[in-house]
Amino acid sequence: MNKISRKGFLKIAAAAAMSGVTAGALAACNSASSSTASGAAGQYIPGTYEGTAEGISSTVKVTMTFSDSAVTDVVVDTSGETASFGAAAADELREQLLSAGSAEIDGVSGSTITSDAVMKAAKSCYAQAKGEAVVSSVQLPTGDTNDWLGKEPDIDEAAITETVDTDILIVGAGNGGMFAAAYAAKNGLNFRVIEQNANVQDTRHWYGAIDSAAAKAAGEQPADRAKLLSEISRYASGKCDQRVVKTWINESAAMHDFMRSILEDKYGWVCDFTSGSEATWPAENAEHNTDYLFPVQEHNYMASERESGLARNELLLQYIQELGYDVDFKTSLAKLEKNSEGRITGIIAQSTEDDHFIRYNANKGVLLACGGFPGNPYMMEQLDPLGTSVTTACSYSPADKGYGIRAAVWAGANLDKEAAPMLFDRGIVAPGVDAGYVDSDSAFGGKAFPGNIRQYNPGTQPFLKVNRNGERFANESSPYNDIVYAAAHQPGRVYAQICDANILEDAKRFHTIGCSAQTRNGGEKYIQGKMDEAIEAGALFKCDTLDELADKMGFTGAAKDTFLATVERYNELYDKQNDEDFGKPAYRLSAIRTAPFYGCWLGASLLTTEQGIAINEKGQALDNNNQPMEGLYITGDMSGSFFANNYPCLMAGVAMGRTLTFAMKAVKQMAGLDNA
CATH class of the missing domain: 3.90.1010 (Sufe protein. Chain: A)
Structure with a gap:
């Protein structure tokens, strides 16, 4: 410097x-x-x-x-x-x-x-x-217990020792950023990508696209787009921008076409498309809530990734490098810059190697694809106190600390007012552990969630769930986040899951969809591996009697008596094939009579946050008057206007499909390639 x-x-x-x-x-x-x-x-x-x-x-x-x-x-x-x-x-x-x-x-x-x-x-x-x-x-600092936002840095001009001029600047080399870079490279555009870490970020493999080439090849009938739009809006309690949702619905097929042109046509990868009975709720579910649950057409290339040894984002990096581009790694966003008319003109970044500052001038625009804020306890506690309170484990990227969101808000962007965490009901913990943060010397902000296993996939199966008093408290056949929110009203904000030796047979009958289907599709080897890991961690108990299981799970006195009575009552409901207490579909009831018996305590596993900067249907950031901010585009988990309350996790792949669609949309807009 x-x-x-x-x-x-x-x-x-x-x-x-x-x-x-x-x-x-x-x-x-x-x-x-x-x-x-x-x-x-x-x-x-x-x-x-x-x-x-x-x-x-x-x-x-x-x-x-x-x-x-x-x-x-x-x-x-x-x-x-x-x-x-x-x-x-x-x-x-x-x-x-x-x-x-x-x-x-x-x-x-x-x-x-x-x-x-x-x-x-x-x-x-x-x-x-x-x-x-x-x-x-x-x-x-990223804020404290009183202020997650902090203040925009005032960086002296003399401290900026490097300047880079480009047309398009992409901030973040994750799922959205790398796909945007691939599209820009394919079209020969003048662009740069920066990433604060030393490598591209984790790939979220599954993505949803509507009426794609893969869907047509599988013989799928065209989606009911009006119903899908209505369901996403209803899931968000009407707090979304339906025009933004329509961009994903109407343009995700073109997104998949471009992805396919790289992964399949150039590198020979094969798309695994989930459709038909695998992606459909059993007919009996229709009697209860099929209008509430609307599966989406899901795509992934995981088999090819395993064969090649590359994740999708790594292959996209190789793709842009072959076209003469690269990523500026170890380069971190400090603040956005704008001119006197309010147009975003670029950013000031900082090298994480030697701390020197770099000005990136972006003639046609900046795309922020920096991820959400699940790795930032300051933001989590202040922006999503409910989601934080029911979480016991995490499966998020620790690099996602909300820096892009903070920079956009400093520049005048409008942050969604409603939390929308992606909570999976798989945060397994030991008996007596409460949900919420615990002190951690090694974690960012000095706080971490207590679970040591990122996701216990069998936790999603709709087995009997009880609270610390031994009482059943909800219909267990629900989207991933519903049971953990129900637990917000229970002692310790956690709950126990109970099943017997027929766990795999029951899971196959339950026929859950999305990533929870791994439990039934993985078979004996998969489920046994997950259970062995949890048993070794002291978080899952395998017992010959229910009485022994109650003791291992920590039930004592009246709570133990209630627990044993609850199991007996649940078996009665199974025999009747009628859940008189909470209305769970009969095919999702299960007997608890055959040893060995299994029990564990669960809360939420936090995957990411979807509360982000408000955007319009073109992907432009909106200011606090909901007017477009010229020169600024947002995609991925740091973008808003799509989700509220929580993530519609049973519409498999919708978040990543949205991310990739708007990544391509933003580049089209900045480069003048969008004729829509």
């Missing part, structure tokens, strides 16, 4: 203090302490300097005093960190800094995140003492 003047650095530091950019406070205080880390005379500007960086759960501060040739004193403040780990490391980290003569120290075992923060803060102190400007990541 280029050196700037002392005056220029002070300006950056002052701006940082107001904006959340960690540049360190400057103070000119002479030191009286003796030197322990020496350098050449005149190497430093004598004085005391502060540097800060984000630790596990707090802002870590390092204060260093310099003579003209040495560090004479160090104060390390980690008081806000977890007491037994980060906070306890302060003295040892201080001694290491005093003797090292630089910010590069060994750190303290077991306190890696705090140690890294101390090193980064010390690096800022050294830079200040040398008259240089090193600005720590503008994305941190």
